[in-house]
Amino acid sequence: MTRPPSHRRAPARFRGAAGNAVVEAAILAPLLVLFLAGLLTGARLQRAAAAVSQAAADAARQASIARTPTQARTAATTSALTTLRDKGLHCTPQVHLDLAGFNQPVGQPGAVSARVTCTVRLADIAAPGIPGSRTVTKTHRSPLDRFRGRD
Structure with missing residues (x-):
């Protein structure tokens, strides 16, 4: 008696491969988690660098108009x-501010600079090889108005 086509046996090359998917998943799952943790770390550091850069630019500008x-x-x-x-x-x-530009006489060019340093926490990501924190530092300069009085 012949079996209907839906009940045909798998070819010999696929027999015994039923457990391979579990093994592959067990190997690939941790790698995927590490990859995602790396992406999260990179995104957090990029966001922090942008915020610190903006803070340094704002600080330099505010110092220059004082x-x-x-x-x-x-x-x-x-x-x-x-x-x-x-x-x-x-x-x-x-x-940290460099306010040496205030020592220039009126009519001479001068500038101030602001360096902002911030330590970003990464410990909550908790993946192997990722440090607990990373320090981000950005510096910006802003010119002083050369004809504005300085006290």
């Missing part, structure tokens, strides 16, 4: 902290 170095320091620090908070980056930043 009248005195003291006002520049206060305005730049406040601006950097506000920008990082608005961008949703949770870190304790360090703002």
Whole structure:
């Protein structure tokens, strides 16, 4: 008696391969998880770098429009902290300013620069080989108006 075509036996080359899919999944699943963790880490660092860069640019601009170095320091620090908070980056930043441009006499070109450093937490990603944190530093310069009075 012949079997209907739907009940034909698998060719010999496919017999015994039923467990291969489980083994392949067991090997590939951790690699996929590591790949996704790497993507998440890269995206978080890219977002942090953009936020820190914007904070440095804002701090330099605020320092450049201030009248005195003291006002520049206060305005730049406040601006950097506000920008990082608005961008949703949770870190304790360090703002370093170069205010030497304020020492230039009126009529001479001068500039100020702001360097913002922020440590980004990565520990919550929890994948092997990914560090617990990464430090991101960005610097921006902004020119001082050469004909504006400086105190």
